[in-house]
Amino acid sequence: MTTSPKKSNKKVTAGLFVTCLIDAMRPSAGMAALRLLEAAGCEVIVPENQTCCGQPAWNSGDIKAARVAATPFLDAFDACDYVVVPSGSCAGMLAHHLVDLFEGSGDLHARRQAAAIAGKTYELTSFLVDVMGMKTPPGKTTARIAYHDSCSSLREMKVISQPRALLNAAGADVVDLDKADTCCGFGGTFSVKYGDISGTMADDKATDIEAKDPDMLVAGDMGCLMNIAGRLLRRGSAIEVRHVAEVLDGAMEASPIGGLRDSASQNPGN
Amino acid sequence: METQSRHFKENVAAAILDDDLKGAMSKLTSALRPKRASAVAGLPEFDQLRDHGIAIRMHTLDHIDTYLAQFEDNVIANGGHVHWCADEDSARQTILDLCRQHDVRTVTKGKSMVTEELGLNTFLDSHGILPLETDLGEYIIQLRGEHPSHIIAPATHLQREQIAETFRQSHTHLDADRPMDTAESLTEEARQELREKYGAADAGITGANFMIAETGSTIIVTNEGNGDLTQTLARVHIVVASLEKIIPTMEDAGVLLRLLARSATGQDMSVYTTLSSGPRRPGDPDGPEAFHVVLVDNGRSGMIGGSEREMLRCIRCSACLNHCPVYAAIGGHAYGWVYSGPMGKVLTPSLTGLDQAPDLPNASSFCGKCEEVCPMRIPLPKLMRNLRTKQTEMKMTSMRQRVILALWSQLASRPALYRLVTGTVTRILARIAGKRGAFRWLPMTGGWTKMRDLPAPEGGGFFARYNASRKGDH
Numbered sequence: 001m002t003t004s005p006k007k008s009n010k011k012v013t014a015g016l017f018v019t020c021l022i023d024a025m026r027p028s029a030g031m032a033a034l035r036l037l038e039a040a041g042c043e044v045i046v047p048e049n050q051t052c053c054g055q056p057a058w059n060s061g062d063i064k065a066a067r068v069a070a071t072p073f074l075d076a077f078d079a080c081d082y083v084v085v086p087s088g089s090c091a092g093m094l095a096h097h098l099v100d101l102f103e104g105s106g107d108l109h110a111r112r113q114a115a116a117i118a119g120k121t122y123e124l125t126s127f128l129v130d131v132m133g134m135k136t137p138p139g140k141t142t143a144r145i146a147y148h149d150s151c152s153s154l155r156e157m158k159v160i161s162q163p164r165a166l167l168n169a170a171g172a173d174v175v176d177l178d179k180a181d182t183c184c185g186f187g188g189t190f191s192v193k194y195g196d197i198s199g200t201m202a203d204d205k206a207t208d209i210e211a212k213d214p215d216m217l218v219a220g221d222m223g224c225l226m227n228i229a230g231r232l233l234r235r236g237s238a239i240e241v242r243h244v245a246e247v248l249d250g251a252m253e254a255s256p257i258g259g260l261r262d263s264a265s266q267n268p269g270n
Numbered sequence: 271m272e273t274q275s276r277h278f279k280e281n282v283a284a285a286i287l288d289d290d291l292k293g294a295m296s297k298l299t300s301a302l303r304p305k306r307a308s309a310v311a312g313l314p315e316f317d318q319l320r321d322h323g324i325a326i327r328m329h330t331l332d333h334i335d336t337y338l339a340q341f342e343d344n345v346i347a348n349g350g351h352v353h354w355c356a357d358e359d360s361a362r363q364t365i366l367d368l369c370r371q372h373d374v375r376t377v378t379k380g381k382s383m384v385t386e387e388l389g390l391n392t393f394l395d396s397h398g399i400l401p402l403e404t405d406l407g408e409y410i411i412q413l414r415g416e417h418p419s420h421i422i423a424p425a426t427h428l429q430r431e432q433i434a435e436t437f438r439q440s441h442t443h444l445d446a447d448r449p450m451d452t453a454e455s456l457t458e459e460a461r462q463e464l465r466e467k468y469g470a471a472d473a474g475i476t477g478a479n480f481m482i483a484e485t486g487s488t489i490i491v492t493n494e495g496n497g498d499l500t501q502t503l504a505r506v507h508i509v510v511a512s513l514e515k516i517i518p519t520m521e522d523a524g525v526l527l528r529l530l531a532r533s534a535t536g537q538d539m540s541v542y543t544t545l546s547s548g549p550r551r552p553g554d555p556d557g558p559e560a561f562h563v564v565l566v567d568n569g570r571s572g573m574i575g576g577s578e579r580e581m582l583r584c585i586r587c588s589a590c591l592n593h594c595p596v597y598a599a600i601g602g603h604a605y606g607w608v609y610s611g612p613m614g615k616v617l618t619p620s621l622t623g624l625d626q627a628p629d630l631p632n633a634s635s636f637c638g639k640c641e642e643v644c645p646m647r648i649p650l651p652k653l654m655r656n657l658r659t660k661q662t663e664m665k666m667t668s669m670r671q672r673v674i675l676a677l678w679s680q681l682a683s684r685p686a687l688y689r690l691v692t693g694t695v696t697r698i699l700a701r702i703a704g705k706r707g708a709f710r711w712l713p714m715t716g717g718w719t720k721m722r723d724l725p726a727p728e729g730g731g732f733f734a735r736y737n738a739s740r741k742g743d744h
Contacts, residue, residue: 018732020682024692025725027732031739046736051682057675059636061658061667065679072683151637183595187635192717194279194633196286199721200599201635230722233708258708258725 014042014127015080019090020052021222022243026257029222032249033086033124039249040132047076055093058101059188066101074113082131083117086124086245087221088153089188094121096156123153124245125220129162136169139250144173146214147244148205148228150221151183163220163244170248175212179204186227202231209239216240216256218247229258271389271417275606275618275627282633285600290429295598298426302592305536306643313532320645323529326522327583327646331574337483337516338565344486348548350561358388361566365390365475365508368562369399372506374472380490380497381405382477383421383586384512384566386608387621390475401475402467404496406460413440419602421609422534422588427601430456464496474500474558476546478511479586480526481563484519487547488563491530491540498544507546507558513570514582526585529645533587569621577656578620583646584613590640590650596633605630612640612650619657628666631657693731700729 014037018030037044054070057063077083085091098114105111128134145167153159167174185191185201192198205228209217217232217239219225229241240256255261274281285291310316330337342352353368355361365388369377377394379385379401391401391412403412407425411418413436418424425433434450437459450456468474476497478488488509490497501507517523531537550557573582591597591611602610606627609617615634619627631654640650661667681688703709703726711719718724 020692023732024696025727027728027730027735030732031735034736046733048733049685051685051688054679054682057679059655059658060671060675061655061660061662062672062675062679063659063662065675068679069682072685151635151639155638155642181639183635183637183639185595185635187637190633190635192715194282194629195717195720196282197596197599197633198635198717200286201595202722204595204599226725227722229725230708230718233723233725234721254728255707258723261705261707 011041011043012132013079013081014044014084015077015082016044016046017050017053017077017083017085017090017094018046019085019087019222021226022086025226026222026243026254028251028254029086029243029245032243032245032251033084035249035251036124036128036137036245037084039138040128040134042132045080047080049073049076053090053093053098054101055090055097056188058093058097063101067105070098070101071110074110074117077117077120078113081120082127083121084124084127085121086243087223088123088150088157088159089221089223091121091123092152092156094118123157123159123220125163125166125248126157126159128248129165134166137166137248137250139170139248139252141170141172141247141250143215143247144175144213145216145218145247146175146177146209146212146239148177148184148209148217148219148224149180150219150224153220154181159220163218166248167218167244170250172247175214177208177212179208182208184224184228186221186223188223191223191227198227199231202227203235206231206235206237210235210237214239216242216247218242218244220244225257229256233258271386271608273607273618273622273626275622275630278604278606278627278629278633281604281606282600285604288601290432291427291601294427294429295601298420298423299592299598302535306533306589306592307536309532309536309538313528316532319525319529320647322525323585324583324646326517326525327585330517331514331579331582334513334516334574337518338513340483341481341486341516344484345548345561345563346486348486348561349551350486350548350563352563352565354565354567356567358566358568361510361564361568362388362390362393364564365510366394366397366399368506368508368564369394369473372473372560374399374506376400376402376467376471377473377475378468378471378500378504379403379408380474380476380492380500381408381424382475382510383418383608384477384510384568385475386418387568388510388566390510402464402471404464404468404500405492406457406494406496409460409464410436413437417603418608419610420588420591421586421613427603468499468503471500471504473506473508474502474504475508475510476501478509478515478563479530480523481511481516482518482520482523483516485547487520487545489523489527489543489545491527491543493535493537493541495542498542501544501546501558502556505558506560506562507549509546509561509563510566511563512566512568530585530587533589533643533645573620576620577660578616578653580648581613581616581620581653584617584648585646586613587645589643589645593639593643595637595639596635612654613648616650616653616657624657624661624664624666628661631655631661689731689733693734696727696731697729700727702726
């Protein structure tokens with residue numbers, strides 16, 4: 001994770017993989033990620049041909065469906081030096097599972113493309129810090145922030161210090177959760193198929209978060225964020241839930257995830 | 271033991287509402303997680319030890335036929351006997367025949383998960399042979415007519431008050447008003463009850479943590495010493511062990527034992543490590559007159575060449591259970607068979623059939639904590655995903671899931687259409703949600719909204735906004 005930016009006048013081209021959850025649920029976080037990459041000095045490409053990395057089908061054991069879904073993705077990022085993902089889980093899929101998905105497909109070209117993507121994929125905060133050397137993000141905040149590590153960020157992408165360093169540099173008071181390395185219970189389709197278990201895990205996480213009395217719960221994965229926000233809302237908590245990109249970018253024009261919306265915060269994309 | 275794993279969802283629904291279970295699980299995880307962490311931190315070479323242990327186990331699996339044959343030769347040379355059993359029926363019958371051959375009426379038992387697989391206690395009981403569990407946890411659940419909920423802490427689902435109540439109901443010869451408000455008082459009572467039974471038993475049945483090919487020895491580790499008493503005081507010692515417990519040498523045992531206790535309870539070593547190498551020899555002060563090893567396959571040989579092969583290097587330390595947030599939420603009984611937690615999610619369908627445990631490989635968020643703490647680095651999430659893939663290939667998944675995934679993948683492979691559909695749907699949902707920003711309920715989201723609100727989409731999708739912003743730039 002210590003790759004240096006290319007030593008030439010040419011800007012690093014970062015391909016932004018928006019992810020299907022950010023695309024559908026939280027475009028604000030995608031726009032914030034885009035501005036952060038530009039602020040870091042990248043030339044940002046957002047390939048039109050991207051939809052989903054195939055993870056929902058891959059984790060459901062449906063390899064055929066996963067390959068169909070991930071196929072357009074394979075050449076969407078050909079022109080980019082890096083694939084940058086504002087999600088540890090989708091980054092983990094690209095960096096660690098895409099090769100397995102196309103192994104045995106008989107399509108050598110697809111396998112090579114998958115391997116190329118795996119080799120240049122980064123989670124957003126890790127890319128900003130480890131590759132672009134960002135020290136101070138554009139956003140400023142004095143909020144007391146509990147940062148939640150997604151399991152894939154933590155275990156597959158080894159992202160721990162990077163988001164915390166950037167949040168601290170933005171002025172935030174970052175607090176660690178007692179059970180920081182325990183899953184929040186999202187797990188993709190698991191959260192719907194096994195709602196009792198998933199909801200109980202989310203409740204444990206909410207208890208852990210409330211114990212720290214933060215202003216804001218921040219994470220780098222939309223799945224975890226929707227899950228945690230959903231449980232906090234049901235418990236009547238006033239803690240704001242936001243994607244890390246929004247806080248680091250500082251615009252924060254959108255209402256918190258799942259939070260009340262006033263007319264001024266309605267998104268401009270409608 | 272008959273599997274109840276098919277009823278996983280019903281079991282979970284009941285477990286989630288059980289406050290005693292919640293309290294007990296919280297105590298288990300808060301006790302064992304930090305203990306493992308500090309034991310691992312205290313041994314700088316822990317990761318090298320893991321690599322070494324994995325190499326031993328994989329090498330043994332590659333040559334398991336040779337090592338098992340060597341083990342048998344050495345057991346016979348030591349004066350013992352080995353009985354090969356393909357399935358649970360033959361294992362049960364073999365053990366019963368041995369009991370009859372040696373005129374056994376009562377047996378004491380050390381904790382053994384394989385005998386749980388066999389449903390041995392019920393079977394022996396029904397044939398007039400009285401089995402008595404001697405591990406404290408096993409003793410408690412035997413009194414309650416329950417099965418173990420954890421592979422090394424069988425009664426971990428119970429709170430102290432529940433155990434006191436069980437003892438009051440079972441030990442009716444004792445003073446009904448005796449104080450039983452500490453763990454020590456309960457342990458002491460069980461100890462007094464069990465103590466006199468060891469010498470009176472005709473046979474002792476134990477499991478084996480490892481079987482050593484080069485010496486023909488079996489090893490068990492305990493923290494209570496009940497294993498020693500079980501196997502040395504009775505006339506006959508019967509070891510029941512599954513095939514994959516075999517390892518080549520005593521030195522290998524040293525590596526694996528160092529990993530086992532640290533991963534399980536955070537101890538450097540378990541309190542008792544007991545080796546059995548055949549019956550009493552002339553001049554030995556104690557030991558059994560006869561020594562038998564019942565080698566149980568019961569599905570293992572079918573796994574050796576299959577995609578769940580790596581599961582066979584499990585050393586039954588329980589680290590994956592102790593660190594699993596799903597296990598902590600539902601306890602061990604919900605899994606419906608002998609093995610629970612992440613290892614049970616792979617082992618149960620592998621041994622009993624995927625059709626018997628269709629939910630187990632699916633009920634995981636794939637958080638990966640199990641693989642992280644496994645001393646054998648078994649890729650449990652990968653193995654669960656393999657089983658999910660098998661379910662898809664065998665059309666064992668629901669028609670609804672297959673149709674949804676097929677439609678979704680076709681849509682995802684057409685970016686323009688995909689954006690039209692998701693953009694429209696999210697815009698509608700955003701409008702319905704209005705100012706509230708989240709749903710308490712939506713059709714088909716019951717699994718989510720029972721305990722959580724569902725945050726509403728902002729509406730319109732990223733690309734609409736991105737394209738609008740780019741037009742604004744020019």
